[in-house]
Amino acid sequence: MSNPLLCVRELSKSFGERRAVDKVSFSLEAGRTLGLIGPNGAGKSTTVSMICGLLRPDGGEILINGESLTHGTAALRREIGLVPQDLAIYEDLSTHENLHLFGALYGLTGATLKSRCDEALDRVKLADRAKDKPATFSGGMKRRLNIAAALLHQPRLLILDEPTVGVDPQSRNAIFDSLESLQREGCALIYTSHYMEEVERLAAHIVIIDHGRVIADETPAALYRRLPAQAALEVEFAREPLADWLDAVATRPGVTSCSHAGERLHIGLTDAAAGLPLINWMAEQGWPPAHFATARADLEDIFLTLTGRTLRD
Amino acid sequence: MTALFALIRKDLILFLGDRRALFVTLAMPILLGAFFGYLFGGVSGKRETHLNVGLVQQDNSEASQKLVAALKSEPSLTVTELGRDEARDKVTKGKLHAALVIPPGFGEAAGSAFFSQGSKPEITVYYDPSQGAALQMVKGLITQHAMQAVSGEMFGGKGGERLVERSLADLEKTPNQTAEVRDLRGLLGSLQTFQKNRAAPERANEAGKGNVGLSLPFVTRDEAMSSGPDQYNGYAHSFAGMAVQFILFMGIDTGIAVLLAKRQGIWNRLLASPLSENTLLLARALSGALIAFVLICIIFAVAALFFGVRITGSVIGFVGVCASFALLASSFGLLVAAFGRTPEAARSLAIFVTLILVMLGGAWVPAFVFPEWLQTATLVVPTRWAVDGLDAMTWRGQGLSVALPAMAVQLGFTALFGMLALWKFRQQRA
Numbered sequence: 077m078s079n080p081l082l083c084v085r086e087l088s089k090s091f092g093e094r095r096a097v098d099k100v101s102f103s104l105e106a107g108r109t110l111g112l113i114g115p116n117g118a119g120k121s122t123t124v125s126m127i128c129g130l131l132r133p134d135g136g137e138i139l140i141n142g143e144s145l146t147h148g149t150a151a152l153r154r155e156i157g158l159v160p161q162d163l164a165i166y167e168d169l170s171t172h173e174n175l176h177l178f179g180a181l182y183g184l185t186g187a188t189l190k191s192r193c194d195e196a197l198d199r200v201k202l203a204d205r206a207k208d209k210p211a212t213f214s215g216g217m218k219r220r221l222n223i224a225a226a227l228l229h230q231p232r233l234l235i236l237d238e239p240t241v242g243v244d245p246q247s248r249n250a251i252f253d254s255l256e257s258l259q260r261e262g263c264a265l266i267y268t269s270h271y272m273e274e275v276e277r278l279a280a281h282i283v284i285i286d287h288g289r290v291i292a293d294e295t296p297a298a299l300y301r302r303l304p305a306q307a308a309l310e311v312e313f314a315r316e317p318l319a320d321w322l323d324a325v326a327t328r329p330g331v332t333s334c335s336h337a338g339e340r341l342h343i344g345l346t347d348a349a350a351g352l353p354l355i356n357w358m359a360e361q362g363w364p365p366a367h368f369a370t371a372r373a374d375l376e377d378i379f380l381t382l383t384g385r386t387l388r389d
Numbered sequence: 390m391t392a393l394f395a396l397i398r399k400d401l402i403l404f405l406g407d408r409r410a411l412f413v414t415l416a417m418p419i420l421l422g423a424f425f426g427y428l429f430g431g432v433s434g435k436r437e438t439h440l441n442v443g444l445v446q447q448d449n450s451e452a453s454q455k456l457v458a459a460l461k462s463e464p465s466l467t468v469t470e471l472g473r474d475e476a477r478d479k480v481t482k483g484k485l486h487a488a489l490v491i492p493p494g495f496g497e498a499a500g501s502a503f504f505s506q507g508s509k510p511e512i513t514v515y516y517d518p519s520q521g522a523a524l525q526m527v528k529g530l531i532t533q534h535a536m537q538a539v540s541g542e543m544f545g546g547k548g549g550e551r552l553v554e555r556s557l558a559d560l561e562k563t564p565n566q567t568a569e570v571r572d573l574r575g576l577l578g579s580l581q582t583f584q585k586n587r588a589a590p591e592r593a594n595e596a597g598k599g600n601v602g603l604s605l606p607f608v609t610r611d612e613a614m615s616s617g618p619d620q621y622n623g624y625a626h627s628f629a630g631m632a633v634q635f636i637l638f639m640g641i642d643t644g645i646a647v648l649l650a651k652r653q654g655i656w657n658r659l660l661a662s663p664l665s666e667n668t669l670l671l672a673r674a675l676s677g678a679l680i681a682f683v684l685i686c687i688i689f690a691v692a693a694l695f696f697g698v699r700i701t702g703s704v705i706g707f708v709g710v711c712a713s714f715a716l717l718a719s720s721f722g723l724l725v726a727a728f729g730r731t732p733e734a735a736r737s738l739a740i741f742v743t744l745i746l747v748m749l750g751g752a753w754v755p756a757f758v759f760p761e762w763l764q765t766a767t768l769v770v771p772t773r774w775a776v777d778g779l780d781a782m783t784w785r786g787q788g789l790s791v792a793l794p795a796m797a798v799q800l801g802f803t804a805l806f807g808m809l810a811l812w813k814f815r816q817q818r819a
């Protein structure tokens with residue numbers, strides 16, 4: 077990448093004896109989205125907090141357009157918008173009053189503030205609820221307002237920390253539409269989430285953090301290439317399969333792995349097309365599946381492959 | 390400044406939006422101020438003390454009857470004659486402030502003791518230990534009326550004639566006629582002559598009136614030293630005290646709001662903007678102070694409209710004392726939040742500290758009731774300066790020169806509390 081908007085170099089932070097972030101580095105260009113994933117306690121939030129200026133790093137540096145944010149000036153901090161995981165809005169202020177407050181924090185006043193509020197409300201599809209209090213909103217609407225509050229000062233880098241927690245599908249789509257339009261307008265996004273399909277939809281670049289360290293920093297396609305299995309087959313039998321027969325399954329063409337829990341089998345496949353012949357073969361062997369389903373391998377599988385544990389561990 | 394004003398505006402909207410909390414914040418000091426003001430004497434400041442006293446009359450002498458009649462005619466007493474056991478029971482149960490037992494032979498023994506160093510008769514006083522002031526008042530009234538009744542009987546009553554006659558006979562039989570005995574015989578002889586020369590009808594007239602005998606050689610003229618005649622208003626102090634107490638409680642909310650914002654993640658969101666934590670805390674302190682100032686003004690406006698409280702001193706001084714206390718309350722809230730760390734811990738700590746501050750500040754009872762050493766010691770308590778400053782500007786009618794020290798001390802504490810709070814918050818972020 078040339079001339080990145082954000083450049084994080086060797087960023088480190090400790091809390092007492094515990095090293096929360098250990099020499100984390102990555103960069104992000106304008107108009108791109110970086111997916112930041114990792115289990116709870118991996119160091120994502122600490123990294124995000126340092127980028128936002130909420131925590132002072134012990135080491136390393138953060139550059140915005142080549143300028144150091146470590147001792148950041150107000151002007152540099154205006155380039156960043158934060159959508160925190162917590163709903164950082166006042167439920168007893170109206171939607172408009174909330175936006176008025178957050179806009180004023182960035183020095184916006186008068187007609188500019190009003191037009192920015194209107195634009196933000198249009199973008200998150202809450203224009204018709206400007207006078208209502210968030211206390212009367214659904215969880216998804218509150219999340220959208222949470223995002224709108226971060227857009228008023230037109231940041232060039234928007235950091236979204238789990239922005240869709242507890243959101244209904246309708247609001248989730250509205251949020252994604254908003255974020256994709258921001259991308260098209262040149263805004264860079266850092267997106268942390270436990271929902272892997274969300275990260276895959278938005279992010280051109282994925283950084284996986286575990287135990288405070290970056291363990292992968294690649295495009296989604298490159299990450300998938302690391303997987304031995306590109307698809308998975310979930311099969312359920314009427315009774316628990318015999319161990320000898322399971323050994324035979326593992327040697328079938330296209331099968332990369334085979335594990336079972338009771339009557340359920342999880343089979344890794346080099347290709348989804350290998351699934352149907354395998355089902356037929358099982359039926360011929362006298363083990364017709366009661367149910368079966370195929371699935372594409374996802375970031376969860378990638379994380380499991382890289383760390384040996386799941387994202388929600 | 391745009392951001393600072395926006396943060397203050399936000400706090401004001403949130404405060405005014407919670408109508409129920411606003412009502413309680415205003416209603417509580419007004420209700421309690423009215424109640425304590427009534428107890429402290431109300432508008433006139435001259436609440437009459439009235440005591441219910443039991444009387445166990447075991448002596449039928451004329452002196453005793455005169456004493457009982459005098460006590461019954463005392464406007465500050467309601468005297469009820471009872472048996473001894475009933476009197477004890479009613480005092481024990483708090484139904485009487487005190488009860489007097491006039492023992493058999495009181496009149497004669499008191500007369501004898503009047504002219505000699507012999508043993509004196511005892512009037513037993515049963516009293517409620519929670520009514521110490523009532524005991525002193527009852528004893529004062531007995532002393533006054535007993536002196537008047539016994540001396541009246543001695544100088545003009547039949548009992549006195551008999552006593553003088555018997556005393557003279559006893560003195561004549563005394564073997565050792567010293568100079569003192571001879572002087573006493575002379576005095577009693579003159580008294581006997583005085584008694585015999587008094588016309589019987591005159592005695593009869595005076596007997597029931599009790600106007601013969603010794604009486605207090607003076608009367609008092611009471612003059613209240615406040616801002617002017619009849620300017621003292623018991624509500625002025627109570628409203629000052631309750632306003633100080635409840636504004637301090639409101640100040641706690643100023644700090645708790647910061648801790649709740651931290652817990653909800655809003656504080657970090659605010660800090661992600663190009664503002665320092667000091668600016669956020671300053672905005673919170675200013676909005677809290679503004680709300681506190683307006684509340685004090687409303688509380689005193691109600692006191693003026695409905696309870697006759699007047700600012701008889703400097704109006705500028707009054708505004709200054711209110712404003713400096715509002716700032717003090719706000720910085721106190723931030724200090725409590727900084728050291729409490731969680732809303733729950735901060736609230737518990739704050740309630741304890743606030744109650745201590747208002748108690749020692751003279752908000753419940755005026756500081757002049759304190760022992761002298763405590764009056765001096767509580768000068769280091771900031772609320773003492775607030776309450777005294779408000780008293781000085783209202784019923785004491787003092788000028789700006791008296792308000793200035795009160796304002797200066799409060800602003801000094803405001804600065805101290807504020808700096809400590811900023812230091813602690815900064816330490817927690819590091």
